[in-house]
Amino acid sequence: MRDNESKVQRKHELPLEGDSTGVFLKVMISIAVFIFALTLAGVLSINSMLQNWNNSILGSFTVQIIPSTESNHAKAVAETIENQNKTIEFLKKHEAVDVVTPLNDAQLQKLIKPWLGDGVDLAKLPIPRLIDVKLKPDAELNYRKLAEQLAEVSPAASLDNHKLWLNKLIHFADGLKMVAMTILILVLLVNSGAIFYSTQTSLGLHKYIIEILHLMGAKDTYIAQQYARRTGWIGLIGGVIGIVLAIPAIFLLGNLASEIEGGIISEANLSVMAWGIIFSLPLFAGAVAMLTAYYTVKRTLEKMI
Amino acid sequence: MTETKDNICPIIEMHNVGIRYGQGPEILSDIKLCLKKGSFHFLTGRSGAGKTSLLSLMYLAQKPSRGVMGVFGKNINFANRDSLSLLRRKIGVVFQDFRLLEHMSAFDNVALPLRICGMNDKEVKKRVTELLAWVELDKSMYAKASTLSGGEKQRIAIARAVINRPELLLADEPTGNVDNDIAPKLMKLFVELNKLGTTVVIATHSEKLITDFMYPRLHLQNRSLRVYPPAKVFGLGGGNER
Numbered sequence: 031m032r033d034n035e036s037k038v039q040r041k042h043e044l045p046l047e048g049d050s051t052g053v054f055l056k057v058m059i060s061i062a063v064f065i066f067a068l069t070l071a072g073v074l075s076i077n078s079m080l081q082n083w084n085n086s087i088l089g090s091f092t093v094q095i096i097p098s099t100e101s102n103h104a105k106a107v108a109e110t111i112e113n114q115n116k117t118i119e120f121l122k123k124h125e126a127v128d129v130v131t132p133l134n135d136a137q138l139q140k141l142i143k144p145w146l147g148d149g150v151d152l153a154k155l156p157i158p159r160l161i162d163v164k165l166k167p168d169a170e171l172n173y174r175k176l177a178e179q180l181a182e183v184s185p186a187a188s189l190d191n192h193k194l195w196l197n198k199l200i201h202f203a204d205g206l207k208m209v210a211m212t213i214l215i216l217v218l219l220v221n222s223g224a225i226f227y228s229t230q231t232s233l234g235l236h237k238y239i240i241e242i243l244h245l246m247g248a249k250d251t252y253i254a255q256q257y258a259r260r261t262g263w264i265g266l267i268g269g270v271i272g273i274v275l276a277i278p279a280i281f282l283l284g285n286l287a288s289e290i291e292g293g294i295i296s297e298a299n300l301s302v303m304a305w306g307i308i309f310s311l312p313l314f315a316g317a318v319a320m321l322t323a324y325y326t327v328k329r330t331l332e333k334m335i
Numbered sequence: 336m337t338e339t340k341d342n343i344c345p346i347i348e349m350h351n352v353g354i355r356y357g358q359g360p361e362i363l364s365d366i367k368l369c370l371k372k373g374s375f376h377f378l379t380g381r382s383g384a385g386k387t388s389l390l391s392l393m394y395l396a397q398k399p400s401r402g403v404m405g406v407f408g409k410n411i412n413f414a415n416r417d418s419l420s421l422l423r424r425k426i427g428v429v430f431q432d433f434r435l436l437e438h439m440s441a442f443d444n445v446a447l448p449l450r451i452c453g454m455n456d457k458e459v460k461k462r463v464t465e466l467l468a469w470v471e472l473d474k475s476m477y478a479k480a481s482t483l484s485g486g487e488k489q490r491i492a493i494a495r496a497v498i499n500r501p502e503l504l505l506a507d508e509p510t511g512n513v514d515n516d517i518a519p520k521l522m523k524l525f526v527e528l529n530k531l532g533t534t535v536v537i538a539t540h541s542e543k544l545i546t547d548f549m550y551p552r553l554h555l556q557n558r559s560l561r562v563y564p565p566a567k568v569f570g571l572g573g574g575n576e577r
Contacts, residue, residue: 239436242434242436244423245394245395245434247420247422247423247426247448247452248420248451249416249420250416250420331416
């Protein structure tokens with residue numbers, strides 16, 4: 031065994047491969063990357079959802095024709111239709127408007143049905159008429175001025191540019207994003223802390239070898255690089271394990287979300303770029319692990335002579 | 336050693352240097368020392384006199400608790416970590432307890448100072464193989480240090496100390512564990528290195544070594560250091576040196 035020349039391959043001075051901290055770190059990082067990937071997918075989904083909402087709402091608005099309060103039903107309907115026609119006429123002539131689409135009875139009933147149920151005769155109810163208006167591309171519209179003009183055309187017409195409900199949704203989505211971002215930061219901090227303490231433990235375990243390396247003239251960087259290489263590799267492996275576990279979970283959550291009625295969540299599709307970011311998480315985990323270990327070693331060794 | 340123009344620059348200078356551990360008493364006090372380039376000294380003194388502490392100051396394992404110390408012309412008191420590392424590369428040390436990396440082969444242990452300096456693998460292999468053959472360890476080159484005998488470990492420790500052709504060689508009982516036939520050979524290596532300009536300090540209890548090789552002595556007694564010229568016969572307790 032002593033003369034076995036096959037053992038010529040150079041070993042690293044610090045026997046970090048056999049460190050028990052390695053297994054702990056791999057498990058920690060894989061869990062962290064799993065949580066990180068799910069949360070990041072959530073944040074990116076919320077972003078895409080907001081983008082989709084914005085795209086569908088920007089460049090359009092709705093005009094509501096309030097039903098007439100006339101006690102005679104037929105007269106009231108006729109008055110409401112007249113108000114609607116006057117409004118449509120005005121909107122079609124407006125320079126910023128591209129398409130004007132009044133919603134027919136069937137469409138209106140479909141919108142209201144979820145709230146009132148099937149057992150109500152909608153024809154007898156004073157249902158407001160809705161007109162969907164699409165603006166020309168790049169058209170700039172002064173909504174306040176338009177609202178005033180509409181009031182002159184028909185006092186029953188009121189303008190809804192979707193800002194109110196959209197703002198509430200954006201506010202809610204922003205809150206979710208903040209929570210998700212906090213989780214991401216916490217995961218990052220906890221993971222960096224684990225790497226910091228396990229690196230310090232390892233430095234304590236290998237103090238004897240480190241002293242020898244220093245006495246032979248090794249700079250702190252020489253030792254820090256060995257730790258950075260090893261911890262970076264552990265980060266990469268842990269990251270790959272975490273992402274392999276996270277991908278099916280993301281698909282599962284996506285499928286569950288798409289089953290929610292209303293289609294709001296199904297707007298939250300992950301783009302190719304978002305998938306690219308998620309798949310690059312193992313590299314990110316490796317880089318964070320490498321840098322944390324490097325600076326932990328440098329900082330700890332600075333306290334030695 | 337006779338002084339020439341080349342060896343005027345001191346390798347190590349100490350002015351009123353003291354060393355203590357924590358809040359304890361001083362191990363060494365008011366040490367004044369000037370080791371010239373190319374000099375050869377034995378370091379003697381009873382066990383516990385502070386030989387290892389003085390050597391540890393010289394190989395920059397610690398800074399003095401007080402006083403001023405210069406190594407290769409650099410004031411150690413104000414040297415930063417990186418410059419201390421670069422100074423250590425000029426110093427070869429043979430430790431009494433060898434301080435080998437037990438999980439590595441004899442080859443890797445000896446190659447360590449060269450690799451730390453960033454030497455390429457081809458040159459490392461050439462120099463290490465030659466030196467291991469010279470210390471008669473070429474057959475155990477790839478054996479783990481942990482599997483070697485005390486004498487073999489000592490030869491590896493010496494080979495590691497000299498592989499980088501250091502400007503200063505410090506050795507703590509370097510021939511204590513080797514066979515009688517190899518001890519003179521190792522001493523010859525130190526002498527040859529000294530002839531090539533390496534400053535050598537060897538801590539030893541061996542009267543034979545000191546009488547066989549006529550070099551001046553640095554003697555530690557009562558926490559202070561005195562320098563004695565080469566002497567054929569003396570007591571290591573310091574009783575008859577004058």
